[in-house]
Amino acid sequence: xxxxxxxxxxxxxxxxxxxxxxxxxxxxxTVRNLADANIAAGFGFLSSRAGFDIGQLPIExxxxxxxxxxxxxxxxxxxxxxAAGIMLATIVGFIIGIxxxxxxxxxxxxSTIYVEVFRNVPPxxxxxxxxxxxxxxxxxxxxxxxxxxxxxxxxRGLQTPAAIFDPVAWLTLIAFVGxxxxxxxxxxxxxxRLLQTGELRPxxxxxxxxxxxxxxxxxxxxxxxxxxxVPEATRFNxxxxxxxxxxxxxxxxxxxxxxxxxxxxxxxxxxxxxxxxQTEAASALGLPRGKSLRLVIVPQAFRVIxxxxxxxxxxxxxxxxLGLAVGYPELVAIGNTVLNQTGQSVxxxxxxxxxxxxxxxxxxxxMNWFNARMALVER
Amino acid sequence: xxxxxxxxxxTAAVALVAVPASAATLDxxxxxxxxxxxxxxxxxxxxxxxxxxxxxxxxxxxxxxIAAAIFEGDDSKVEYTPLSAVQRLPALQNSxxxxxxxxxxxxxxxxxxxGLNFVGVNYYDGQGFMVREDLNVTSAxxxxxxxxxxQSGTTTELNLTDYFRANNMEYNPVVIESQSDVNAAYExxxxxxxxxxxxxxxxxxxxxxxxxxxxxxxxxxxxxxxxPVVRQGDEQWFSIVKWVHFGxxxxxxxxxxQDNVEEMMDSDNPSIRRLLGVDGTFGEDIGLENDWMVxxxxxxxxYGEIFERNVGPDTPLNIxxxxxxxxxxxxxxxxxxxx
Numbered sequence: 001x002x003x004x005x006x007x008x009x010x011x012x013x014x015x016x017x018x019x020x021x022x023x024x025x026x027x028x029x030t031v032r033n034l035a036d037a038n039i040a041a042g043f044g045f046l047s048s049r050a051g052f053d054i055g056q057l058p059i060e061x062x063x064x065x066x067x068x069x070x071x072x073x074x075x076x077x078x079x080x081x082x083a084a085g086i087m088l089a090t091i092v093g094f095i096i097g098i099x100x101x102x103x104x105x106x107x108x109x110x111s112t113i114y115v116e117v118f119r120n121v122p123p124x125x126x127x128x129x130x131x132x133x134x135x136x137x138x139x140x141x142x143x144x145x146x147x148x149x150x151x152x153x154x155x156r157g158l159q160t161p162a163a164i165f166d167p168v169a170w171l172t173l174i175a176f177v178g179x180x181x182x183x184x185x186x187x188x189x190x191x192x193r194l195l196q197t198g199e200l201r202p203x204x205x206x207x208x209x210x211x212x213x214x215x216x217x218x219x220x221x222x223x224x225x226x227x228x229x230v231p232e233a234t235r236f237n238x239x240x241x242x243x244x245x246x247x248x249x250x251x252x253x254x255x256x257x258x259x260x261x262x263x264x265x266x267x268x269x270x271x272x273x274x275x276x277x278q279t280e281a282a283s284a285l286g287l288p289r290g291k292s293l294r295l296v297i298v299p300q301a302f303r304v305i306x307x308x309x310x311x312x313x314x315x316x317x318x319x320x321x322l323g324l325a326v327g328y329p330e331l332v333a334i335g336n337t338v339l340n341q342t343g344q345s346v347x348x349x350x351x352x353x354x355x356x357x358x359x360x361x362x363x364x365x366x367m368n369w370f371n372a373r374m375a376l377v378e379r
Numbered sequence: 380x381x382x383x384x385x386x387x388x389x390t391a392a393v394a395l396v397a398v399p400a401s402a403a404t405l406d407x408x409x410x411x412x413x414x415x416x417x418x419x420x421x422x423x424x425x426x427x428x429x430x431x432x433x434x435x436x437x438x439x440x441x442x443x444x445i446a447a448a449i450f451e452g453d454d455s456k457v458e459y460t461p462l463s464a465v466q467r468l469p470a471l472q473n474s475x476x477x478x479x480x481x482x483x484x485x486x487x488x489x490x491x492x493x494g495l496n497f498v499g500v501n502y503y504d505g506q507g508f509m510v511r512e513d514l515n516v517t518s519a520x521x522x523x524x525x526x527x528x529x530q531s532g533t534t535t536e537l538n539l540t541d542y543f544r545a546n547n548m549e550y551n552p553v554v555i556e557s558q559s560d561v562n563a564a565y566e567x568x569x570x571x572x573x574x575x576x577x578x579x580x581x582x583x584x585x586x587x588x589x590x591x592x593x594x595x596x597x598x599x600x601x602x603x604x605x606x607p608v609v610r611q612g613d614e615q616w617f618s619i620v621k622w623v624h625f626g627x628x629x630x631x632x633x634x635x636x637q638d639n640v641e642e643m644m645d646s647d648n649p650s651i652r653r654l655l656g657v658d659g660t661f662g663e664d665i666g667l668e669n670d671w672m673v674x675x676x677x678x679x680x681x682y683g684e685i686f687e688r689n690v691g692p693d694t695p696l697n698i699x700x701x702x703x704x705x706x707x708x709x710x711x712x713x714x715x716x717x718x
Contacts, residue, residue: 063540235514341488
């Protein structure tokens with residue numbers, strides 16, 4: 001007992017037992033209360049037939065599928081809109097963030113207005129604005145706006161021709177994957193050569209050639225193995241081709257532009273955090289402005305940017321649940337339907353919490369790994 | 380919808396730690412001095428607020444009737460809790476309300492697995508479809524390929540799926556949580572078809588910018604018996620709400636109205652004497668005063684008067700009695716006798 005190590009261990013064990021006991025008391029109590037009130041409990045309902053349809057199906061589902069499958073559809077839709085939103089928010093956020101430091105008055109002013117407008121409006125309003133304010137006032141499907149390449153924009157969403165690939169199209173895919181692999185190899189070889197001999201060899205243009213040019217040549221040689229299915233107007237809707245639903249567009253655009261305003265501020269703060277001496281030192285070494293940004297400023301700014309960026313990504317992921325308001329079938333919307341059809345509120349709320357926790361922990365885990373990679377390595 | 384999530388989390392939290400309120404709902408209501416009644420957030424004819432912020436509608440009159448039966452004719456002792464489709468059943472399970480009168484469809488699952496009891500049917504409804512007139516659709520069977528707007532978490536959503544599947548038709552659902560957002564999406568052309576209970580379609584059409592440009596298709600695709608709901612486990616309370624409902628139907632059958640209820644107390648008809656508590660102890664048997672139905676009828680009238688006042692042909696909704704007539708007039712309303 002005198003040994004602080006053993007004492008610490010005992011305290012920790014006692015604490016864990018206490019937490020487990022509390023959790024089991026909570027669960028027992030819930031089950032007993034539900035039984036007392038004659039409310040069915042348990043997760044057995046997940047395998048019963050759902051009986052309702054879902055508008056946007058990334059994976060196979062019909063009204064004959066189970067409630068569990070329906071929730072999986074919702075989860076997949078959540079992941080899709082979160083991933084797409086994170087990408088667009090990052091791109092827009094970086095552009096706006098760097099623009100806020102621009103020497104051009106107009107660019108700086110416009111990006112400041114952007115940040116102030118989007119940062120100070122609740123995300124739900126931004127979503128409703130896109131859904132009811134922008135996408136709904138588009139013309140109906142029979143008067144759809146015709147865009148290039150037989151695409152149509154209407155209040156039913158964006159409809160593009162669907163590409164139908166012939167079997168030989170996989171040759172093009174192989175060429176594309178090969179091009180990426182070749183570019184990675186080239187970049188590594190060039191870097192090693194730079195470190196050993198100091199000789200700088202071009203990487204960018206050969207890489208573009210391999211990733212874009214090679215598949216293009218294969219594509220032409222194999223005789224254009226693709227055909228397009230063009231959307232056509234029927235009595236009610238445009239049918240055929242690929243469709244992006246307005247619910248997805250509203251949620252995706254709103255969350256991206258909303259989160260981008262925070263990302264912009266984080267990027268700006270990150271760049272400003274690198275002391276002026278670093279820029280001066282870089283130019284004293286004779287580095288041109290582009291290179292000093294890429295090799296000196298940005299890598300240091302990144303160490304400041306990544307941790308707060310992680311919380312923004314988590315926020316965006318959680319905000320996808322606002323899709324409920326415009327009928328985007330994400331996890332909370334589907335869960336709501338399941339909950340109301342089965343009455344299993346405790347179980348569905350538990351599923352929501354576990355899934356969002358898991359999703360957030362995964363995003364945070366990836367960003368922590370990325371952060372560790374970017375962290376200053378002291379020699 | 381944030382509030383609905385909060386409400387649900389609240390439900391979960393209460394289910395985790397608190398024991399649901401037990402028996403004696405009548406005593407709780409008397410102690411509180413008011414009846415907590417769950418109603419629709421806004422459905423003209425059934426439950427909506429007028430310009431003065433007063434609740435009115437068929438379901439609201441049921442809240443008033445129950446309050447009048449308990450509080451000796453005072454129908455103002457009601458606390459109305461507007462609830463969304465998703466919130467309504469958890470709110471009742473959770474004892475946030477004493478009775479739910481919110482055009483809720485009686486189904487077996489809701490009646491048996493949720494710890495709830497339906498007391499009866501106060502409106503026989505069925506699901507219908509509304510479309511724009513310029514689509515030239517005359518039957519629901521022509522709707523293959525259409526985009527359909529529907530509220531989430533309702534029996535409507537399930538009937539819709541079954542109907543299109545049974546008739547081998549394709550459709551594209553747009554499922555939104557709040558009925559007002561569903562209506563907005565339909566009005567702005569996001570979907571070709573709006574579907575909900577027929578009574579709701581008539582109410583919704585009134586609120587559209589140009590009601591004449593929309594038609595309600597003739598098909599009724601489901602049975603939607605709507606009625607008040609109470610928690611299981613309190614037989615006395617169940618009886619009170621059930622017999623207020625039956626009392627309203629019996630009053631119409633016996634010709635007892637808001638205007639003539641005083642005179643009717645002198646009636647020789649034994650059925651009327653029992654209904655109004657002149658003979659027998661029917662009120663006391665369920666824990667109320669013997670003149671409980673006199674109080675109810677003075678406050679809101681009989682079932683027929685409630686119907687005419689809120690949804691009948693003289694109101695903007697202009698709904699015929701149809702299935703909702705008494706059995707003596709070819710309808711479905713048939714109350715067990717008070718004896």
